[in-house]
Amino acid sequence: MKSVGIVFGGKSPEHEISIISAETIVTNLDRNAFTPALFPIDRKGRLFSGSGGFEFLKSGKMLDISKVAFDELRKMDVIFPVLHGPFGEDGTIQGLLETMGIPYVGCGVESSALNMHKGLFRDVFSAKGIAQPQYRYFLENEGDKALAEIGETLPLPVFVKPCRGGSSIGISRVETLNELKNAVETAFQYDDAVIVEEGIDITEELEVAVMGKPGELIVAGPGKLIAGDTFYSYDDKYVNNQTRFQIPAEDLSAEIVSRIRELAVAAFTVTNCFGLARVDFLFNRKTGRLVLNEINTMPGFTAISMYPKLMMTTGMSFSELVSRLLELAFQRSR
Numbered sequence: 001m002k003s004v005g006i007v008f009g010g011k012s013p014e015h016e017i018s019i020i021s022a023e024t025i026v027t028n029l030d031r032n033a034f035t036p037a038l039f040p041i042d043r044k045g046r047l048f049s050g051s052g053g054f055e056f057l058k059s060g061k062m063l064d065i066s067k068v069a070f071d072e073l074r075k076m077d078v079i080f081p082v083l084h085g086p087f088g089e090d091g092t093i094q095g096l097l098e099t100m101g102i103p104y105v106g107c108g109v110e111s112s113a114l115n116m117h118k119g120l121f122r123d124v125f126s127a128k129g130i131a132q133p134q135y136r137y138f139l140e141n142e143g144d145k146a147l148a149e150i151g152e153t154l155p156l157p158v159f160v161k162p163c164r165g166g167s168s169i170g171i172s173r174v175e176t177l178n179e180l181k182n183a184v185e186t187a188f189q190y191d192d193a194v195i196v197e198e199g200i201d202i203t204e205e206l207e208v209a210v211m212g213k214p215g216e217l218i219v220a221g222p223g224k225l226i227a228g229d230t231f232y233s234y235d236d237k238y239v240n241n242q243t244r245f246q247i248p249a250e251d252l253s254a255e256i257v258s259r260i261r262e263l264a265v266a267a268f269t270v271t272n273c274f275g276l277a278r279v280d281f282l283f284n285r286k287t288g289r290l291v292l293n294e295i296n297t298m299p300g301f302t303a304i305s306m307y308p309k310l311m312m313t314t315g316m317s318f319s320e321l322v323s324r325l326l327e328l329a330f331q332r333s334r
């Protein structure tokens with residue numbers, strides 16, 4: 001029997017989703033092989049431990065909860081860091097676990113950090129010839145020069161994003177150059193690096209689930225989503241409920257499916273991912289243009305999330321998926 005530390009919650013805007021992801025993982029954990037222990041992180045970033053972890057984050061009840069989490073963490077055989085977005089999906093918790101010498105599920109420090117940074121990963125993907133939107137990223141002190149260049153080089157509309165965001169927070173779709181400065185200022189409220197990307201004219205977004213280790217990858221999907229808003233915005237993700245999903249996508253040619261799967265594997269591999277990642281694409285079925293949007297190294301893991309639902313189309317159950325991810329964590333740490 002192995003002990004599994006489930007770390008969840010955290011400082012990112014995806015705190016709530018993380019709680020639901022973690023609960024789903026615990027519910028589906030194979031109890032013949034694994035015993036879970038809960039490690040909630042509150043919104044201030046404080047780490048706790050105790051069986052009351054879900055209640056604690058949801059309603060603040062301090063029953064069966066304590067703050068001596070580091071000692072408890074060290075006792076675990078393996079950790080599943082179920083954290084989405086900044087302070088969790090970005091290499092920070094991975095670095096802590098490496099330092100403590102505890103095996104953990106998912107991508108390592110550098111691939112987590114790289115895939116969190118929309119400017120840096122685009123540089124890597126363009127060096128490797130993977131199709132993307134045109135882009136330019138910059139720091140605040142380069143702002144005016146960058147804005148002038150963007151006006152001359154990037155076709156409108158453009159997307160303006162904080163480089164290390166999530167949940168579409170701070171992202172704007174800009175249709176005229178007049179709006180650009182404001183959008184950039186908004187994005188700088190969330191990060192000290194901002195990226196401006198060519199807005200791709202898309203008919204749908206396609207997402208591929210990848211699991212495994214180099215040379216032994218299982219690829220599922222793509223699944224499809226069509227945003228209800230002008231893009232897949234924060235409201236569209238969490239408020240409006242207008243997004244249309246199709247998991248897996250049913251109306252793609254075999255040629256597109258195999259091309260997109262190959263691209264997903266290439267993107268996973270060149271950024272040194274391990275264990276799992278969801279690779280997201282922007283697609284226009286009329287023109288056939290397919291570009292990489294981003295990689296999520298700890299994708300949503302609720303019962304209705306794209307990643308587990310795609311993996312289940314390969315015939316594995318949710319429990320098996322979790323067991324395999326834990327097994328991969330042990331394999332890497334050897």
Ligand SMILES: Nc1ncnc2c1ncn2[C@@H]1O[C@H](COP(=O)(O)OP(=O)(O)OP(=O)(O)O)[C@@H](O)[C@H]1O
Pocket residue numbers: 133159161165166167168169171197198199200201202205227231232233282293294296
């Ligand atoms: N270059 C682009 N062209 C067209 N649409 C885009 C572009 N970039 C982003 N979008 C739209 O904006 C949405 C959010 O962008 P993106 O995925 O980069 O943000 P995010 O905040 O990192 O999201 P996540 O929470 O998935 O990590 C996309 O799902 C897509 O709908």
Ligand SMILES: [Mg+2]
Pocket residue numbers: 280294
């Ligand atoms: Mg996204």
